[in-house]
Amino acid sequence: MKIGKYSTTSIAAAAFSFMIVLSSCRKDVNSPGYEYMPDMYRSPSYETYSANPNFTDSMSARLPVAGTISRGENPYAANLINDMPFNYENSKEGYEKAGAELTNPIEATPQVLAEGKVLYEKYCLHCHGATGQADGKTVTAGQFPPPPSYSTGISSRGGAVKDLTAGKIFHTITYGVNMMGSHASQLDKTERWKITHYVQTLQKQ
Numbered sequence: 001m002k003i004g005k006y007s008t009t010s011i012a013a014a015a016f017s018f019m020i021v022l023s024s025c026r027k028d029v030n031s032p033g034y035e036y037m038p039d040m041y042r043s044p045s046y047e048t049y050s051a052n053p054n055f056t057d058s059m060s061a062r063l064p065v066a067g068t069i070s071r072g073e074n075p076y077a078a079n080l081i082n083d084m085p086f087n088y089e090n091s092k093e094g095y096e097k098a099g100a101e102l103t104n105p106i107e108a109t110p111q112v113l114a115e116g117k118v119l120y121e122k123y124c125l126h127c128h129g130a131t132g133q134a135d136g137k138t139v140t141a142g143q144f145p146p147p148p149s150y151s152t153g154i155s156s157r158g159g160a161v162k163d164l165t166a167g168k169i170f171h172t173i174t175y176g177v178n179m180m181g182s183h184a185s186q187l188d189k190t191e192r193w194k195i196t197h198y199v200q201t202l203q204k205q
Helices: 008-023 092-101 110-123 166-175 189-203
Strands: none
Touching (some): 092 166, 110 189, 166 189
16 A cells, blocks of 8 residues: 555654654663663673573682682792792892792702703803803803802802802892893793702702
């Protein structure tokens, strides 16, 4: 059926469109109007221990991701865990405090010593030498002055190098000293502790 130039279908469509436009107009200026998919705007929330259909075990509270590191309550324990802040300052006081308080948390197994040796040869040998006698290629080439020997040298911070504790060695690897730069960005804490074990074997030679 036609009414003048327009069909009833066209008139009905225009009327429907006009109603939709009117329905979106509200007095509340903060109203978002008609929402086609409200869940896209406001995701439904679930109580921590309530059922959740989004997971196969239907549990809202999720288990920690595999490999997640617990902070713990002991601030000094955090120094033994990778990716946690090192709670000793880069100062003579922090160095002495680390030497007095820190012990190596990794057992000195043959495997750990072997891994420490590999890391030492990659990061330390060029200056300290294969046996810690300050005869690495960087030194023998005349590029830099030699660091103190592990067995006979004297630390710039005082005391014989052969007597340095694990905490002092770890602190030095972490921050560096004199011309030796920090190795914290190249080696994580576990690797630094492994090198510490290996350095202590060279101290005894």
